[in-house]
Amino acid sequence: MKGVVGKASMSKKRVAIIGAGPSGMAQLRAFESAEKKGQEIPELVCFEKQDDWGGQWNYSWRTGTDHYGEPVHSSMYRNLWSNGPKEILEFAEYTFDEHFGKPISSYPPREVLWDYINGRAEQSDVKKYVKFAHAVRWVDFDEGTKLFTVRVENLRTGETTSDTYDNVIVAAGHFNFPNIPHFEGIETFPGQVMHAHEFRGAETLADKDILLIGASYSAEDIGSQAYKMGARSITYSYRTKPMGHGWPEEMEELPLVERFEGSTAHFKNGEKRDFDAVILCTGYKHHYPFLPSSLALESPNNIYPDTLYRGVVSEKNNQLFWLGSQDQWLTFNMFDAQAWYARDVILGRIELPTAEEQRAHMDQWLERFNAMEDEFDQIDFQCDYVKDLIEQTDYPMFDLDEVAKIQRQWLQSKKDDIMNFRDATYTSVITGTKAAEHHTPWMLELDDSLERYLSEPDEDEARQVFRGQIREGQAR
Known part of the structure; x- marks a missing residue:
């Protein structure tokens, strides 16, 4: 049930957010949104082991370990472009039109998407909550006090400190610990x-x-x-x-x-x-070395991990929340939906049902999950899941049926032309804006910088030949 926004006082809770990638940034944005509407919010601390936010989108040339000796988090590579239309991940309350001021293509490169998520976060005053270069080393829960103890290392100074929190939100992602099988020889x-x-x-x-x-x-x-x-x-x-x-x-x-x-x-x-x-290219494992087994999520990578009520609240401990722990057909806007839900549980605007009722709810979704037959079923499942989450909060609803339709068109475009599907364009379900055709076909574009992407270079014959606008023999 949707909570009521107001100035009702609450005891000053303390909330620790682990990770300042898209999920952690969404969580900070969710609390800020409530505060702007007059809600008192908890004391927030977000721990991020990298020097800047962005998570996977915070590209690093390094592999193995970073300059602090920590495992490198990002799996991004230099010339990565979005492999799905931006129209399926657009924030409902911060659009691409708002950020770029003009239509852009449906498949932006890595640097452009990072600029978009960074732009939303910079628009708000949430960076003050983030402790960068701080790695969470251990989280424990005291059944007596009902508080978490979070032990953190400042990677710049080597100092280790501990503090207690009422809630912990794990937004650390799960595509950074590689699954490496062995092959004979x-x-x-x-x-x-x-x-x-x-x-x-x-x-x-x-x-x-x-x-x-x-x-x-x-x-x-x-x-x-x-x-x-x-x-x-x-x-x-x-x-x-x-x-x-x-x-x-x-x-x-x-x-x-x-x-x-x-x-x-x-x-x-x-x-x-x-x-x-x-x-x-053998996937990743859920791996949370900062959590004891009594708190850690144990699940294969799939779109509905068991033991998470509404895909967010830990069944093991309802004071512990998880963001982005699913495999993802939707990304940024799903993280938003989850963050708004976690926020409202913490603020007391949503009352959690009993353990038995939580289990029954999860089993209903698991029954549907286990009956899925193909990718279209997975798309419908996750879009319905996000719709169900948004209905519980004041996050702006958007047309998830149309998002599912775009995803089906995307899958078909790959079957039709796997090497050129990124040249297709779609229409935003938030603004109704038709995406622009990128000035250079993806197969010919070797410069994926933000500057190049947003530029308007002169047309050339190679692009015209590629698009069939002129025949190769006609080119000078």
């Missing part, structure tokens, strides 16, 4: 072996034969980048089923690798190929 492979988490650019893959193990979005995108940057061949190795796109002739899909012998990979169907580099 891979230790004999003489070329480069890396996980997608360490991938930073495809330029070095030019004129090389590349093996990508995995059949999901990381493999699809890194393979496309490698092709764009001139790789000689790209082979995808799938465990369950091929992606089945209409790949160029330089790209193929084969069953899972059985073993390596030097630079040769042997596949389950008896085929073998020689490669120069292997990239493991």
Whole structure:
């Protein structure tokens, strides 16, 4: 039930938010929104181990460990572009039109999306709540006092401190601890072996034969980048089923690798190929080294982790909240919906049901989750989930049925033309603005900077030929 905004006093709670990526930023924005409407809010502290906010979108050239010796969080690479339309992730209360002042394309590059989420956060006065370069080392809960103790290290000084909080919100993400399977003989492979988490650019893959193990979005995108940057061949190795796109002739899909012998990979169907580099696109694990097992989320990566009431409230401890712990068809706006819900529980505007009622509610969603058959079912599931969350709060509702429609069109566009689907345009469900066609087709655009993206370069013949506006023989 929606809470009533007012000036009703509350005991001054203390809330710790772990992570200042898109989810943590959403949580800060949610509390600020309530405060602007006259609601007293708790004392907030957000701990972020990086030097700036943005989470995954805070790109780093580093791999392995950062300059503080901490595991590098971001899995972003230099020339990453959004692999889904921006119209499915747009904030309902801060639009792309508002930020950029003009229509932009449906598939912005990494730097442009970071500018968008940073712009919303900078518009508000929430950075004051963030302690940067502070890594949470341990969180414990005292059943007697009903308080969390959060132990934190200041990475710049090495000082470690502890403090107590009424609530903890985990917004640390779950796409930063790579799942790395073993393949027989891979230790004999003489070329480069890396996980997608360490991938930073495809330029070095030019004129090389590349093996990508995995059949999901990381493999699809890194393979496309490698092709764009001139790789000689790209082979995808799938465990369950091929992606089945209409790949160029330089790209193929084969069953899972059985073993390596030097630079040769042997596949389950008896085929073998020689490669120069292997990239493991094998996903990520939920990994929360700062939490005891009594509090940590234990789940495979999926769109409805069990033990989270409404996908947000820990069944183990209703004072503990999780943001963005699902696999994601929606991203930024789903984080908003979750953050607004967590906020209203903490503010007492939403009263949680009994443990039994929470379990029954989760089981209803799990029954639907377990009955899903395809990607369209997953899209409908998550859009309905977000709609259900928004209905509990004052977050602006938007047309999630239309968002689901755009997602279906997006999937179809990839089946139609996997290498050029980013040239399609969609209409914002928030503003009704039709996306602009980017000045350069994605396959020809080698500069993904914000400056280049927002510029208006002169038309050239290469772009005209690519779009079929003139024939190649007609170009001068």
